[in-house]
Amino acid sequence: MAMNSFSSLLLLFFMAFLHLPCSMHAKEFRYCDKKNNYEINVTGIVVSPDPVVSGKPATFNISAFTDKAISGGKVTIDVSYFFLHVHSETIDLCVETPCPISTGNFVLSHSQSLPGIAPPGSYSLTMKIMDGNKHQLTCIGFDFSITWGSSVSDI
Template sequence: MASKQPSLRLTVLAAAAACLLLLLLPAASAATAVEYCNKGKKYPVKVSGVEIVPDPVQRGEPAKFKISASTDKIIEKGKLVIDVKYFFFYVHSETHDICEETTCPATGDFLLSHEQTLPGITPPGSYTITMKMLGENDEELSCISFGFSIGFVADS
């Protein structure tokens, strides 16, 4: 019986080490959940995914938001209206020319890519972005919402 005791301990230690390694895997491999603003609306632009690098976002470091989308329309002009909430509090809004965030004319599958560096004083925690894609005459092409986190470590 004494010879089985070290073997059991090694098995328990190996299982604990494996669990710890799984907890330490980078969060970047997880997909960011996206919701449409109006779940019943048929938006001309369909969003298939959002990738945030790094995830969580680090204060003072560039963060890239990549939105994979597709459309049957030809988008030659428009804008992105981005609203940011910290927990439930509105904290920031900005508007960008859609053709500065993707190649125009955009049609079929395309990628919107935006890079932002958040100031070192940005509070850590959970944020929500609501992003509206508006066409040439402010036609709502899409509206999505997704969350992201800002880490607790800031570079000086």
């Protein structure tokens, strides 16, 4: 009888855990060229929701620091799925963060709804930021996951 109560309690705990809202986790990232002294230093990446849900909006917040004012530029994003290139886009930097960017900390925020047909799995994203003269200010890569269905936070 006591074991049955324990099993019921364990099952109840497990079910409650599944219904917790998705929390935002900082993503590990890597610089494209570890030897390059980039003018923009990335300090963190948060993807929300994590994992990303196909067909739903997702937000990628890139926290960064610069010691040089930046008047504008472009952000190039390339996404791969199991080493297969699946998406590219170039966006005006000033759409992703207010310009001009003053020296110090800033956040680049990119929101996008992924197609509902995006297969679940692990994806790799490479992001380059170029100034108005096409000089590369930073280049990073990080991994994220996509899942099908509704996010846990929708329940």
